Each structure stands twice: as C-alpha cells, then as structure tokens.
Amino acid sequence: MxxxxxxxxxxxxxxxxxxxxxxxxxxxxxxxxxxxxxxxxxxxxxxxxxxxxxxxxxxxxxxxxxxxxxxxxxxxVATLRQSPDFNLRLTVEELVAFGRFPYSRGALTPEDHHAIDEAIAFLSLEALRRAYIDELSGGQRQMAFLAMTIAQQxxxxxxxxxxxxxxxxxxxxxxxxxxxxxxxxxxxxxxxxxxxxxxxxxxxxxxxxxxxxxxxxxxxxxxxTEARLQELYGLDFQIIQGERGRLCNYFNPSGELK
Ligand SMILES: Nc1ncnc2c1ncn2[C@@H]1O[C@H](COP(=O)(O)OP(=O)(O)OP(=O)(O)O)[C@@H](O)[C@H]1O
The missing domain is CATH 3.40.50.300 (P-loop containing nucleotide triphosphate hydrolases)
Structure with missing residues (x-):
C-alpha cells in the first residue's frame, strides 16, 4: 500500500x-x-x-x-515518464538493460541478462530485440520503454x-x-x-x-458513477454495464457542453 x-x-x-x-x-x-x-x-x-x-x-x-x-x-519503485525521449541510438535490448541500472550500475551480471530476457519475453518483443528504438513505431517504442521499466523488477x-x-x-x-x-x-x-x-x-x-x-x-x-464523472469532467455521462465491461459514454453530438 x-x-x-x-x-x-x-x-x-x-x-x-x-x-x-x-x-x-x-x-x-x-x-x-x-x-x-x-x-x-x-x-x-x-x-x-x-x-x-x-x-x-x-x-x-x-x-x-x-x-x-x-x-x-x-x-x-520504477517510473515511466510521459513520452520519454531518448537521443541515444539504442537497440531495444540496450534500452531494456537501462532498467537494470539500480542493480548493475552498468556492469551487467547473468542475473541482469535474465531479467532483460524476461521483460522482453513478457511483452513479446523478441522480434524487435535488435531494432533501434528511433526506428520503431510510437506504439512499439512505448512497449520497449515499458519493458525497460519491467526489467527494473x-x-x-x-x-x-x-x-x-x-x-x-x-x-x-x-x-x-x-x-x-x-x-x-x-x-x-x-x-x-x-x-x-x-x-x-x-x-x-x-x-x-x-x-x-x-x-x-x-x-x-x-x-x-455518472454523477461523479459528470462533476469531475463537466460532461454528461451515461454508464452502460455490458457483458464485456462498463462503457462510460460522454458522446452526445446533439447535446450541449455543460
Ligand atoms: N514545472 C512546473 N512549474 C510550474 N507549474 C507547473 C509545473 N509543472 C506543472 N505545473 C502546473 O501544475 C498544475 C498541475 O500540472 P500537472 O501536470 O500535475 O497536471 P495533470 O493533471 O497531470 O495535467 P494533464 O492532464 O494536462 O497532463 C498545472 O496547472 C501546471 O501548469
């Protein structure tokens, strides 16, 4: 907690x-x-x-x-900040290795390599392992940064x-x-x-x-709840509970903003 x-x-x-x-x-x-x-x-x-x-x-x-x-x-505690921007030319694997810094201080041990492999496998990023992060799509890059955060264990x-x-x-x-x-x-x-x-x-x-x-x-x-979301965002909400979850609908094309 x-x-x-x-x-x-x-x-x-x-x-x-x-x-x-x-x-x-x-x-x-x-x-x-x-x-x-x-x-x-x-x-x-x-x-x-x-x-x-x-x-x-x-x-x-x-x-x-x-x-x-x-x-x-x-x-x-590991933190992934908003739109992380790296100017270094790194592969996904090298980026993920940064997550081990609190343990390795730069010199990777077999345990660090294991944690890197696990984080890459966890997000199914094996195919991108040797790809450079500046050549990835935004979504792939975000996954690579998440893998770095996960590798921090x-x-x-x-x-x-x-x-x-x-x-x-x-x-x-x-x-x-x-x-x-x-x-x-x-x-x-x-x-x-x-x-x-x-x-x-x-x-x-x-x-x-x-x-x-x-x-x-x-x-x-x-x-x-509809009332709480309405107060929080200043929008009219309709919450529909379906089999696959709850849908908070704030679209109302013919309505007016409150
Ligand atoms: N470094 C800073 N110096 C001065 N004011 C700041 C700084 N960072 C944030 N603020 C101000 O603090 C307030 C809260 O910002 P914060 O980024 O925490 O909000 P947020 O809820 O995350 O917003 P958003 O959803 O737009 O990202 C805003 O008014 C913002 O202008």
Whole structure:
C-alpha cells in the first residue's frame, strides 16, 4: 500500500496540490484520473520522488519514503515518464538493460541478462530485440520503454499516460500487460490515464483529482458513477454495464457542453 497524507505542492507561488490524501492498494492497478491541470502528473512524480512535496508525507507500507535512500528506492519503485525521449541510438535490448541500472550500475551480471530476457519475453518483443528504438513505431517504442521499466523488477510501477498516442490495439496490449504484472506477478501499478473507459475496465481502484484536490477515490465499482464523472469532467455521462465491461459514454453530438 502506498499512502499519501496531506500533500501540498507548490511550484514557486503556484499551489497545484492542496491537502491530498489517498491510498493506493498493494498488488492492484490504480488509475489517477481527472481533467487537464488537475495535478495528476505532479502527484505521480512526488510518489516517484522525482519531485519533493512542499508539505506532507508519502509512505510505502509503513515506511516514510523520504527516509529511504534514492538508490534503494529504485529497487522498490520504477517510473515511466510521459513520452520519454531518448537521443541515444539504442537497440531495444540496450534500452531494456537501462532498467537494470539500480542493480548493475552498468556492469551487467547473468542475473541482469535474465531479467532483460524476461521483460522482453513478457511483452513479446523478441522480434524487435535488435531494432533501434528511433526506428520503431510510437506504439512499439512505448512497449520497449515499458519493458525497460519491467526489467527494473520493482514491486511498484508508476506510469504517466502510458497510452499516449497509441492505437486501440497497442493501448489494449499495454493495459493487459499491466494487469498481468498485477495479477500474475503481484506488482502494484499506478498510472495517470485520460481514457476513462480504459481506467474503468482495466483498473481496480481510482483516485480522481481536480484543481489539486482529491474529488473521490475507491474501488472502480464504487468510484465510477455518472454523477461523479459528470462533476469531475463537466460532461454528461451515461454508464452502460455490458457483458464485456462498463462503457462510460460522454458522446452526445446533439447535446450541449455543460
Ligand atoms: N514545472 C512546473 N512549474 C510550474 N507549474 C507547473 C509545473 N509543472 C506543472 N505545473 C502546473 O501544475 C498544475 C498541475 O500540472 P500537472 O501536470 O500535475 O497536471 P495533470 O493533471 O497531470 O495535467 P494533464 O492532464 O494536462 O497532463 C498545472 O496547472 C501546471 O501548469
């Protein structure tokens, strides 16, 4: 379980998170949702320790993360930032090897090679192993970066908008991979996501932010309601529960924006 308690974050004079408290259950997929500028990425980067809170505590289990050495933290928590941009000319295999840095510090052991092979196999990327990442499609590149994150073999994975720019099939592939990491490997996954239907159908838990505060949180079945989504996004929602999941429909071509 990751707990954020009374978090405040300001960039200079601008407060972007105020009094944020939420729990992210262990071995579950949690989606951080909310409109643009809500503070989702900021909260994710605070949990990743890529930013420092102005005030408040973040705990992993019952340990305050601020008391854990960064080099040790990298063995517990892996972070995939939004649209990672690498200028180095690397193959997929070389990129994935970067995920082993917290362990290998650059000198790969047989155990590191095993973890790299496993991460590549997990996402069925064997055919692209020796391909250069700057020659891949956006979706393939995103999968390669996810493999790097998986190779870090941490209990917690943090991902900022991993579905950005992906077609539906690649988006489904990524979400299925995150589910398997959780269901088969007991990992805790927290992702920032805009697509409410992916959030509602592939995650267990929701934390919804707006204007730097938590508007609601809880298991998907309780959190995702028409009234809550309407308040969060300022759009009229119709939720249809079907055999294959729940569809949150916000399309209303003849209606007006609220
Ligand atoms: N480095 C920064 N300096 C100043 N303000 C920032 C910085 N990073 C983010 N902000 C501001 O903090 C607020 C929250 O940004 P954040 O990126 O956390 O929101 P978000 O919910 O992830 O948004 P989006 O869905 O648009 O990605 C925004 O108003 C943004 O302009």
């Amino acid at each position: 990751i707990t954020v308690h009374n978090i405040h974050k300001a960039y200079g004079a601008k407060t972007v998170l105020s009094g944020v408290s939420a729990q992210f259950p262990a071995q579950r997929v949690t989606s951080l949702i909310g409109p643009n500028g809500a503070g989702k990425t900021t909260l994710l980067l605070l949990i990743a320790r890529l930013l420092e809170p102005t005030q408040g505590d973040i705990l992993i289990g019952d340990r305050r993360v601020s008391g854990i050495r960064i080099s040790e933290y990298a063995k517990h 941490t209990n917690v994975l943090l991902l900022d908008e991993p579905l950005n720019n992906l077609d539906m099939k690649h988006a489904v592939q990524i979400m299925r991979a995150l589910r398997r990491l959780c269901d088969e490997h007991g990992r805790t996954v927290i992702l920032v996501i805009h697509d409410i239907n992916f959030a509602a159908n592939y995650s267990d838990h929701i934390v919804a932010l707006k204007g730097g505060t938590v508007r609601f949180c809880g298991p998907v079945a309780e959190a995702v």
